[in-house]
Amino acid sequence: MTVPGQLPSPYASEGSSANLADILERVLDKGVVIAGDIRINLLDIELLTIKLRLVVASVDRAKEMGIDxxxxxxxxxxxxxxxxxxxxxxxxxxxxxxxxxxxx
Known part of the structure; x- marks a missing residue:
């Protein structure tokens, strides 16, 4: 159900609600990886490459993945x-x- 003037929450379904702590617990338990590359070329000459890697996880989960x-x-x-x-x-x-x- 949506309330006028508010956007529907993608994390809440009819009859249940997830607060920020629940969402954070799920993310830290499972882990989230965000990766992206930025390349700047001029006339087929690579001038700059930036590789972005972001891992959001609990310390225990990170150690399980070999990140320490x-x-x-x-x-x-x-x-x-x-x-x-x-x-x-x-x-x-x-x-x-x-x-x-x-x-x-």
């Missing part, structure tokens, strides 16, 4: 930050030991 880049990004993960600092520390200690051997 946030775990290795130092700006998003404290564990990755500690690993990066540990690797940098080991490299600096190696360089100091090398310099001490040269001066000895």
């Amino acid at each position: 880049w946030w775990e290795s990004d130092p700006s998003l993960s404290s564990g990755a930050r500690h690993r990066e600092l540990a690797a940098e520390n080991a490299e600096l200690q190696r360089r100091i030991a090398e310099l001490e051997e040269r001066t000895a």
